[in-house]
Amino acid sequence: MTRAEKRQAFWERNRKSGGYLLKKKIGQWLFSLGRAILIFGLCFLILQPLLQKLCVSFMAEIDLYDNTITSVPRHFSTISFGNAWRQFKGIKTFIRSLWLAVGVAGLQMLSCTLVGYGFARFKFPLKKFLFGCVILMLIVPPTTIITPLYLYFGNFDIFGIIGAITGTHKGLNLQGLAIPYLLMCATCAGYKAGLYIYMMRQHFRNEPKELEEAAYVDGCGRLRTFFQILLPGARPMMVSCFLFAFVWQWTDQIYTRVFFPTAKWDLVSTKLLNIGNLFDGENKAKYGVAYVTPQAYMNQVMATGTLIALVPLLVIYIVAQRSFVESISQSGIKG
Amino acid sequence: MSEEKTLNAADIEELAGDVAAEATEVAGAAEDSATEALDAAKQEADNVVDGVFAEAGDAAEVAASALEEAPEQSAAEMFPSAESAAKKLSYGSPKKAKNLARGNAIAGFLFVLPFIIGFLLFLVYPLGMSVRMAFSKVSATSNGLTYTWVGAFNANANFYKIFRVETDFLEALVEELKRMALFVPGILVFSFFMATLLNQEFKGRTAVRAIYFLPVILASGVFLGVEANNPLITNMKDLVKANNSAADITKTLEDILLTGETGNKFFQYVIDIVGQVYDIAMASGIQIIVFLSGLQTIPPSMYEAAKMEGCTAWESFWKITFPLIGSMILVNVVYTLVDFFTRTDSKLMTLINDTLLIRFEYGKVAAMSWTYFLIVAAFLGLVFAIFSRRVYYYD
Structure with a gap:
């Protein structure tokens, strides 16, 4: 059946049902749309801090002090990963x-x-x-x-x-x-x-x-x-x-x-x-005791460190997610 | 009859098992049996079953041979008698039933034994010590800690200090309880709503589910601590909020709804929950999993049957989903309360940790945690008293 034929068949059925079919279809479609918006919004809500950390971790030091940069880094850099990894x-x-x-x-x-x-x-x-x-x-x-x-x-x-x-x-x-x-x-x-x-x-x-x-x-x-x-x-x-x-x-x-x-x-x-303090200690050893690590720089290391510590958990989570949730319904003689 | 039996319970159980096992085997090859053979075999089997009951000693052999002789036996005919015989044999005499119960009790104790050991060694004992600390002045000397009894009501007592002298504990406690009244119902409703949503069929469901359970990882332990200590990210959040204040839906809604005089308190409550939706979402990962696993154990055939009987979705929700998810609701209420009370980012926990790790006031810490603990226990007792009788178990 071609698409045009399908459409025609749909209108035919709709006419027979007195407009009920069309109403039902539109209702279903609106429900799906509303659900999709809701789900997307809540997903973003949960992922936002993670994305924010990811953005911050790729900033060069100069970007951290720039108030106009909130998410996407202007000067791309991976130096903070090295900084965090050392700690x-x-x-x-x-x-x-x-x-x-x-x-x-x-x-x-x-x-x-x-x-x-x-x-x-x-x-x-x-x-x-x-x-x-x-x-x-x-x-x-x-x-x-x-x-x-x-x-x-x-x-x-x-x-x-x-x-x-x-x-x-x-x-x-x-x-x-x-x-x-x-x-x-x-x-x-x-x-x-x-x-x-x-x-x-x-x-x-x-x-x-x-x-x-x-x-x-x-x-x-x-x-x-x-x-x-x-x-x-x-x-x-x-x-x-x-x-x-x-x-x-x-x-x-x-x-x-x-x-x-x-x-x-x-x-x-x-x-x-303790990653912030460790980083500060490292800098003090490098530049002398009087050196104070800027707060924003320290925070970047914290964000990157969090990401690094998260990676193993995320891997396990992605691998095991299926057995975590889906298989529960398939156990025993239920269903 | 029974007192003449010399067999022990295990043998009889085994015997009953044999009878039932044979019956099952027989059932497999029974479809094309002749009616005459069927009647004869049935008669024979019934005799055998009676024989088993009368003289358990050699009945097993007779039963086995009789069943071998009648392989055309129909399942439907054979099963009831064999099964009832098995039942009679296992629980036939009060003595055997008693033995079974005792065996069960011993097995149960052995299964639970690890917990009993852990409970006594690693909970009761330290709890006892912490009670002693709560009523004592603890001071560190070169020989370790020394305890001086100070009681509960005089000016030196730890309880007196935290309630009457210093204000921060009481303040943190009241704030914590207020937040609880807001969060616990919010988390429960949100997680149940999300679980029903995620239980539906739609494209990309697996990915969405994966994202919703992320807070289990993201909002745990150290990550929460680091996040709370990270002013840059907090500042950014504030910045985003400040730039978008014109488009703040909650605020606008609040303005519209709160202009009326009636129902202000309720609206305020709901709006407070909506305002906290981020914290609620981050705290409800496990609750969603628990609800979802509960939803998935409900057999779809139940919904199909209900639909055939003319149930609407609304009706089958309240008559099937809700009762069957009842045990999960109890789990979640308990979990949410406990998680709320033991989370590390609350003001109260910070206060307790500071007192412990920075000021080393063991006695005061013990007094604080005991007060807190008793309040938690009271709340949970209340929840159990209300819910546990109404929960329905499907078995």
């Missing part, structure tokens, strides 16, 4: 941060999946009370417990067991090591672990009971049922948990500041937080 102390910082984030996120994901399943599917005494404890853990602001935790890991001991083994009657000093925080993650006490437990529990609760009943009837044990029947269905939710944990570890400043002090650990997040 991170190179690729090693990134690799270290990456390993730490993967470890933290993996441990959190595994422990929270187990615990979430336990809460969702088994009846045991004190269950309600324990779940109340999960919520409690979720809402305790980290600042409340961070100081005691720090002191605790300076002299780490579980009911005097470690002291008895080593024979010194003193705990281990774990300050500045990665073990304390990894231990916390493995026991569901890491940053926002309560949220992951909640998410996994909610997921398993919405899973149909028939899945497990069928497995039990077929002679599957509880562990095997969990690993073979329920885990494959829970994968999208686990990926979500992992990604959240990864991102929040990468950008975390609350726990990182205390557990991974800058003296011993070069991490992306702590470097980024």
Whole structure:
């Protein structure tokens, strides 16, 4: 059918329906248009700070002091990338941060999946009370417990067991090591672990009971049922948990500041937080103590540093976005 | 009957499993069976099932052989009896049921064990220490920290200081609560609206979704801290705003709407939310994901069935989408509240961090965080009391 024929057929149908078809078509079209405008506007709203940073990072120093330049640089330059990269102390910082984030996120994901399943599917005494404890853990602001935790890991001991083994009657000093925080993650006490437990529990609760009943009837044990029947269905939710944990570890400043002090650990997040001061220090070393780095120049390094620290997250995000959102509907026997 | 059985629960479960498994196999090859064979086999199978129930010991073999002898058995005929037999066997006697319940309880405890350990070691213990700090004067000496008990109401107490002597804590707290009343409903409505929008079919949907979840990364931890400390970018935003003030839609709308006398407060509230739309959008990335994942678990067949029955889109939203997304709403309310209270860029958190990291007043920090924490807990308790009974679980 050619286009003209199609058009003719449309008008014919429209005449038969008494103008209803045309009205409906126009309504649909207007709805799509309105939606497109809304979506575009909100997308721009979210991307604007990122675009702004990108523009600023490509400006030459002279552009930064020019009030007439707000977005597109007049003198193109990539010097700020070098400036920012030096403050991170190179690729090693990134690799270290990456390993730490993967470890933290993996441990959190595994422990929270187990615990979430336990809460969702088994009846045991004190269950309600324990779940109340999960919520409690979720809402305790980290600042409340961070100081005691720090002191605790300076002299780490579980009911005097470690002291008895080593024979010194003193705990281990774990300050500045990665073990304390990894231990916390493995026991569901890491940053926002309560949220992951909640998410996994909610997921398993919405899973149909028939899945497990069928497995039990077929002679599957509880562990095997969990690993073979329920885990494959829970994968999208686990990926979500992992990604959240990864991102929040990468950008975390609350726990990182205390557990991974800058003296011993070069991490992306702590470097980024101090990038302005580091840059200032570098300039002072170069031009003498009296030199004061201009505020705008310092801010440019901050913007560029933010972009550099964002790149790994963006890559992971773009790669995993599909499994993040789309696959949720394809899991299990839903739909 | 049951007391004569010598088998344990596991064996019986296995046996029941065998019966059901056989039945399923049989169902596969059943389509072209003859009616006579069907009747005979059914009779036989029923006998077998009775036998299983009477003498569980050798019933498994009989059942298996009987099922092998009757491969033409129809699925529809065979299934109910086999299934009911399985049920009878698993939960047949109270003793077995008790064993099952106990096994479940033990398994449940083992699954939850990591959390219990973490909770006791890394939450209860530090919380206890911080209570002690809140009621003590903490001073650093060469041997570490020393605690002197000061109580809560006298002039030296931390609580007395933060509430009666210094004003900044109370001020920050009140401001925080006011912002919460504005933000939490705003975030919930916005994220639900966005999730329904992103759940529709349109061109470039994947890209748009990807952009909407970006705030999860962009508005987290350090990035927020750096952004807040970056005057150049803030200045630029102000500049853009100042240049476009004539075209400020919210302001114009506000002027039009607020000239009337009625409903001022409500309009002011809505306008405040609209004015904060950037902050709301940046804070609602996760909520959108949660809502969207909830929307996607609703089977499309439900909507099709509703449409066949003559439901409009409006009706199927309230009768299908809304109840099924209920558990997600609860998740999001809890998450939004918690996220709001623990975010690092609030005035209150800055105050707490400064007191901790710059002034080293551990006692005061503990008192502040405990006050704050108790308020958060009260709010969440309220939310749970209202919502958790009304949430509907689809299973």
